[in-house]
Amino acid sequence: MAARKAKLIGIEEAANLFGKSVHQMRQYKSKGLLKVADCIGNKDLFNMAEVILLKHLIRELRVSEGLSLSQISRRLDQMMGRAA
Numbered sequence: 001m002a003a004r005k006a007k008l009i010g011i012e013e014a015a016n017l018f019g020k021s022v023h024q025m026r027q028y029k030s031k032g033l034l035k036v037a038d039c040i041g042n043k044d045l046f047n048m049a050e051v052i053l054l055k056h057l058i059r060e061l062r063v064s065e066g067l068s069l070s071q072i073s074r075r076l077d078q079m080m081g082r083a084a
Contacts, residue, residue, distance in 0.1 A: 008045035032073040
C-alpha cells in the first residue's frame, strides 16, 4: 500500500484554518510553531494535517497551561520530536 501523500497548503489557507491573520501565521512560523513542509519558488507550503493538529494543541497549551508562544514551541518540539 502506497503512503498517503500529505496535502500541502499555503499560508493563506493555514490562516483560514487557524482563524488567524496571515501576519499572525508568519509570527507562528518565526517562533517555530508552524514548520514549512515544502517550498515552491518563494511560497512556503505547510502540511494541512499538521496545521489542524497544531491549532488544537496550541489552543490547549495556551488555555490549560497558560504558556507563551515560545514555551509552546519548545513543548511542541518535544512532543512531536521536531528539530528546533
